[in-house]
Amino acid sequence: MGRNNKRRGGGRGGGPRRNKPNEYRSDFLEKSDMDNERFAAYYKAQNIVSNEEWEPLLDALRRPLPTTFRVAGSRQTAQTLNRLIQDTYVPMLSDASFEGEPIPPPVQIPWYPDGLAWQFNVPKKVLRKSPEFKKFHNFLVFETDVGNISRQEAVSMIPPLFLDVLPHHKVMDMCAAPGSKTAQLLEALHANDTATETSIPSGLLLANDSDQKRTHMLIHQSARLPSPALMVTNLDASNYPVIRVPASLRQGEVAPARLKKKKMEQLLFDRILCDVPCSGDGTMRKNLGIWKSWQPMDGNGLHSLQVRILQRGMKMLKEDGRIVYSTCSLNPVENEAVVAEALKLCPGFEIVDVSDRFPNLVRRPGLTAWRPTGDKTVSNTFASFAEYQASLPEGQAAASKMTEGHWPPPDAESLNLPRCMRIYPHLQDTGGFFVAVLEKTKKPEKQPVTAPSTKGKREMEESVDDEVPESKKPRLTDDSTASVELAAPQGASSETTTTVPDASAPGPESAQGAVKAAEAEDENIVADLDKTPEPSKVSSSDFKENPYTFLPSDHTILTNCMSRLSLLPTFPSSNVLVRNPEGDAVRSLYLTNAAVKAVIEHNDYARIRLTSAGTKILSKQEAGKGLDAQFRILGEGLQVVLPYVDPETVMAADVGVLRVLLKAYHPTCAAFEEPFQTKVAERGPGSHIIRIPAGVHRDVTYVHLPSFVKCRSALTLCLCSMDRFRFLSQPPQTITRRAPSHLEIQRIRDADDRQKGQKRHEPAFIRC
Numbered sequence: 001m002g003r004n005n006k007r008r009g010g011g012r013g014g015g016p017r018r019n020k021p022n023e024y025r026s027d028f029l030e031k032s033d034m035d036n037e038r039f040a041a042y043y044k045a046q047n048i049v050s051n052e053e054w055e056p057l058l059d060a061l062r063r064p065l066p067t068t069f070r071v072a073g074s075r076q077t078a079q080t081l082n083r084l085i086q087d088t089y090v091p092m093l094s095d096a097s098f099e100g101e102p103i104p105p106p107v108q109i110p111w112y113p114d115g116l117a118w119q120f121n122v123p124k125k126v127l128r129k130s131p132e133f134k135k136f137h138n139f140l141v142f143e144t145d146v147g148n149i150s151r152q153e154a155v156s157m158i159p160p161l162f163l164d165v166l167p168h169h170k171v172m173d174m175c176a177a178p179g180s181k182t183a184q185l186l187e188a189l190h191a192n193d194t195a196t197e198t199s200i201p202s203g204l205l206l207a208n209d210s211d212q213k214r215t216h217m218l219i220h221q222s223a224r225l226p227s228p229a230l231m232v233t234n235l236d237a238s239n240y241p242v243i244r245v246p247a248s249l250r251q252g253e254v255a256p257a258r259l260k261k262k263k264m265e266q267l268l269f270d271r272i273l274c275d276v277p278c279s280g281d282g283t284m285r286k287n288l289g290i291w292k293s294w295q296p297m298d299g300n301g302l303h304s305l306q307v308r309i310l311q312r313g314m315k316m317l318k319e320d321g322r323i324v325y326s327t328c329s330l331n332p333v334e335n336e337a338v339v340a341e342a343l344k345l346c347p348g349f350e351i352v353d354v355s356d357r358f359p360n361l362v363r364r365p366g367l368t369a370w371r372p373t374g375d376k377t378v379s380n381t382f383a384s385f386a387e388y389q390a391s392l393p394e395g396q397a398a399a400s401k402m403t404e405g406h407w408p409p410p411d412a413e414s415l416n417l418p419r420c421m422r423i424y425p426h427l428q429d430t431g432g433f434f435v436a437v438l439e440k441t442k443k444p445e446k447q448p449v450t451a452p453s454t455k456g457k458r459e460m461e462e463s464v465d466d467e468v469p470e471s472k473k474p475r476l477t478d479d480s481t482a483s484v485e486l487a488a489p490q491g492a493s494s495e496t497t498t499t500v501p502d503a504s505a506p507g508p509e510s511a512q513g514a515v516k517a518a519e520a521e522d523e524n525i526v527a528d529l530d531k532t533p534e535p536s537k538v539s540s541s542d543f544k545e546n547p548y549t550f551l552p553s554d555h556t557i558l559t560n561c562m563s564r565l566s567l568l569p570t571f572p573s574s575n576v577l578v579r580n581p582e583g584d585a586v587r588s589l590y591l592t593n594a595a596v597k598a599v600i601e602h603n604d605y606a607r608i609r610l611t612s613a614g615t616k617i618l619s620k621q622e623a624g625k626g627l628d629a630q631f632r633i634l635g636e637g638l639q640v641v642l643p644y645v646d647p648e649t650v651m652a653a654d655v656g657v658l659r660v661l662l663k664a665y666h667p668t669c670a671a672f673e674e675p676f677q678t679k680v681a682e683r684g685p686g687s688h689i690i691r692i693p694a695g696v697h698r699d700v701t702y703v704h705l706p707s708f709v710k711c712r713s714a715l716t717l718c719l720c721s722m723d724r725f726r727f728l729s730q731p732p733q734t735i736t737r738r739a740p741s742h743l744e745i746q747r748i749r750d751a752d753d754r755q756k757g758q759k760r761h762e763p764a765f766i767r768c
């Protein structure tokens with residue numbers, strides 16, 4: 001097919017207003033490259049839209065996605081930044097054009113709360129390359145780097161909104177990587193943050209993904225919002241183990257340490273996001289490969305895993321809790337069929353009517369009838385499982401991987417499937433998406449479980465990893481055998497492929513067997529929750545994480561840090577952990593909240609494949625000759641620690657000090673003007689915080705001025721402070737911004753070093 005710089009043809013009338021630059025595809029596909037007979041035959045048979053809407057739907061699917069982003073960060077920062085977009089960039093771009101055609105400026109996404117999400121109808125490539133949009137693009141890149149802006153597809157912003165997460169909620173994100181929705185959930189948990197200080201929510205966010213590499217992407221992505229309430233695990237969500245916590249955690253209490261024997265219970269969640277792996281045909285606008293590769297067996301093959309993940313989520317939900325199931329697929333087999341099947345298997349849940357929420361979000365009701373096919377060429381589709389089975393040649397029915405669960409249940413109407421939401425690309429110029437909001441209404445009646453002997457119970461719990469049948473073990477993508485490579489499913493970047501099970505993966509019947517066994521296992525574990533936790537032992541050879549060890553709050557290191565860093569007695573020193581097998585405070589100290597601590601203390605970290613917990617706040621700094629090594633507050637930890645720093649010890653400074661900080665890596669005291677010179681010289685070597693009030697200064701044109709700048713020592717000032725400034729020639733603006741993550745700082749430092757051809761060495765504390 002011709003890909004030689006040809007513009008592809010447009011669709012025919014009825015669709016939203018066509019926008020010239022929006023027609024400009026990065027890879028110049030022909031319209032004929034964006035056709036797939038199987039896709040058309042299948043979706044026409046599903047009646048996902050009316051006949052008149054079919055062409056507008058296809059037409060929208062063929063257009064590139066607009067650039068969309070969300071203003072993130074604390075409320076204060078978000079509103080300041082939003083005003084900047086409104087007052088500076090929208091007017092600046094109101095006369096922009098591309099190839100002679102006027103381009104409308106960015107507009108607020110009408111359904112996103114507080115107007116904090118934006119859409120710009122210019123494909124990324126144009127935005128990046130065209131000089132007319134360069135300033136705006138630079139702005140987006142800078143703000144994204146420091147976590148103030150999240151470039152996220154509009155539809156991907158929807159599921160977390162329906163979860164209504166509050167800071168005290170225990171939240172689980174079952175299939176979280178690469179983490180754009182996790183970031184949203186984390187922001188909701190941190191709703192009480194200010195522009196310069198991170199709150200410590202009493203809830204927690206447990207983000208999980210079965211793909212190890214993607215789990216690390218998730219950790220990287222969430223480093224933009226350093227949170228003591230975040231933990232990341234790397235497990236198969238369909239078989240997620242029971243997590244035990246003290247019963248006191250439910251009430252948000254921290255059990256008094258003197259109470260030796262704590263009543264234990266299973267950690268249940270207030271909110272769960274099930275953004276499951278899917279065939280991703282709603283992402284065709286950006287994952288163009290799907291046009292060629294699409295076939296219905298992808299969705300058929302994923303159905304069973306999707307049911308098992310949703311069902312496991314439902315089992316881990318509190319009464320009155322809420323679970324959101326979402327995919328970026330248009331396929332009812334991956335959507336309504338999954339929800340219907342899970343509702344059947346997990347009584348006590350209902351689909352919530354959310355039609356009054358986000359009224360500006362244009363959506364269509366879930367389907368109550370659909371016609372699966374068992375044939376990848378879509379030669380035929382069937383209204384019922386019985387009809388499908390009857391169509392199979394004699395003797396082949398048993399071998400078919402299709403199950404009754406792929407088809408609409410007889411009680412589709414009474415299940416309220418129309419309360420599910422279908423988002424179609426032609427409605428509001430987005431990707432395709434599916435969302436269902438489920439709530440747990442009542443506790444399902446417990447099936448009696450034959451109680452094993454005490455010994456049996458204990459053995460089961462102690463060797464939970466060993467005793468799980470092979471089919472129920474966490475299916476990690478690395479070792480999945482029953483799988484096929486599917487190009488770019490939902491959430492995957494265009495370069496990534498995710499392994500998804502094919503139709504030969506366990507069907508609902510075997511899924512049911514696994515689920516029943518998991519339930520029995522839950523019962524056993526829950527019944528024996530009061531048992532003393534086992535010491536951590538790594539049980540999986542590919543799990544290489546170091547253990548998590550909390551320091552006693554009277555540990556010398558901690559008491560030293562408290563006094564040297566002027567931390568107030570309110571600092572939660574009992575929630576500080578280290579990450580090495582010896583439990584020594586060798587280099588870095590991490591802070592968690594009480595909820596995360598409770599999970600770590602009462603569960604084997606290797607069993608739950610805990611990959612990250614809390615946030616790094618302090619790091620050991622080697623000192624110069626004759627000086628002791630000290631812990632310093634890390635740039636990325638400053639916002640978390642700041643509320644616990646004695647405000648009297650924060651030094652006030654002005655733009656002159658800032659200028660010195662920006663010019664030299666290691667300025668000496670003499671480099672500063674008075675009165676700061678004397679003030680800084682009076683301080684002993686160590687980690688100090690200085691505050692520079694935001695303001696516009698003509699002689700130093702800087703765009704982003706933080707309120708707080710950290711100095712590593714009175715004499716050697718921390719490089720982190722430099723990393724937080726960005727110089728732009730114009731326009732001068734003043735914004736209080738969050739600090740970049742350590743990864744971003746490292747990247748900036750590395751780039752800086754490369755430029756200078758120098759090898760970085762950490763400066764030591766130096767005397768004047």
Ligand SMILES: C[S@@+](CC[C@H](N)C(=O)[O-])C[C@H]1O[C@@H](n2cnc3c(N)ncnc32)[C@H](O)[C@@H]1O
Nearest residue numbers: 175176178179180181210211236237275490491
């Ligand atoms: C649609 S993506 C999630 C996107 C993510 N929620 C976001 O907003 O960035 C689906 C994810 O599920 C993960 N996954 C696949 N099978 C899984 C399983 N059995 N358990 C947990 N995660 C799984 C994939 O690795 C992939 O990262």
